[in-house]
Amino acid sequence: MTDDARPAAARPDVEPDTKDWTWVLERACPECGFVAADVAPADVPARVRELTPRWRAALARPDARTRPAPGVWSALEYAAHVRDVHRLFADRLRLVLEHDDPVFANWDQDATAVQDRYAEQHPAVVADELATAAAAFADQVEAVPDDALDRPARRSNGSRFTVRTLVQYYLHDVVHHTHDVGA
Numbered sequence: 001m002t003d004d005a006r007p008a009a010a011r012p013d014v015e016p017d018t019k020d021w022t023w024v025l026e027r028a029c030p031e032c033g034f035v036a037a038d039v040a041p042a043d044v045p046a047r048v049r050e051l052t053p054r055w056r057a058a059l060a061r062p063d064a065r066t067r068p069a070p071g072v073w074s075a076l077e078y079a080a081h082v083r084d085v086h087r088l089f090a091d092r093l094r095l096v097l098e099h100d101d102p103v104f105a106n107w108d109q110d111a112t113a114v115q116d117r118y119a120e121q122h123p124a125v126v127a128d129e130l131a132t133a134a135a136a137f138a139d140q141v142e143a144v145p146d147d148a149l150d151r152p153a154r155r156s157n158g159s160r161f162t163v164r165t166l167v168q169y170y171l172h173d174v175v176h177h178t179h180d181v182g183a
Contacts, residue, residue, distance in 0.1 A: 010105055014115040022159045024172045032179035036168035043160040044167045045138035048086075051174055052134045054183035055079055059123040059130075073118075079126050080118035081109060083178050086133035089170040090140055096163055097144065103154050134174075141167055 028035045039047070058064065058075040067074045073081070086105055095102040149164040161169065 016029075020157070020159065021172075022169065025165050025169055029172060029176060032172075032176040034172045034175045036172050039171055041141065041164050041167050043135050044171050045142045047171055048134050048138040048141075048174065051083065051178050051183075052059075054132050054178055055082065055130050055134075055181075056127045056183040058178075058181045059127040064123045065119065073180070075183070076121065076123050076126060077113065077118040078177045078181050079111065079123070079130055080116065080121055082110070082174055083126060083130040083133050084112060084116075085170065085173050086137045089166070090133070090137045092153070092166060093137075093140055093144070093163065096151050096161070096166065097148055101152045101154065103156055106156050137170075147163065 024034065025036050059079050061075065064075045064079075092104050095104065105162075144163060150162045153161045153163075153166065154162070
């Protein structure tokens, strides 16, 4: 969901969803109920911190490595993805704050899932790494001055963001995947 597709499985039994999810900036997500436009950037850090214990709980479940259905990621795979989303958006936020109208490099989340073997990672390690990355991103967002919220950036496909919409889009990704794992 981070770039142009929802994450597919690290194994070839899941077809990637190739739709462009930037529409969540304009209307409510029918799957998770998130309304990006209702979230002020100043509220993002608290929301991120609120979700972190829910990820820890999901990763502590005995079935964290088990896929709930064919073609659906396990809680562990989603958590590894969300950890990487925190890291990716920290980098993207830094870019937009330091450069004029940067273009974000593509991120092939499906290739990352395979290359980094999400399904084989240890749930407790992923929980710690996710918490660290979430806290770092929350701190980073808290440090954004109000006069920087309209700084622009673009994805390589032309989708335009500002700091404001970037953090709203990011938060949808995290909230949506928290919903996906029933946390």
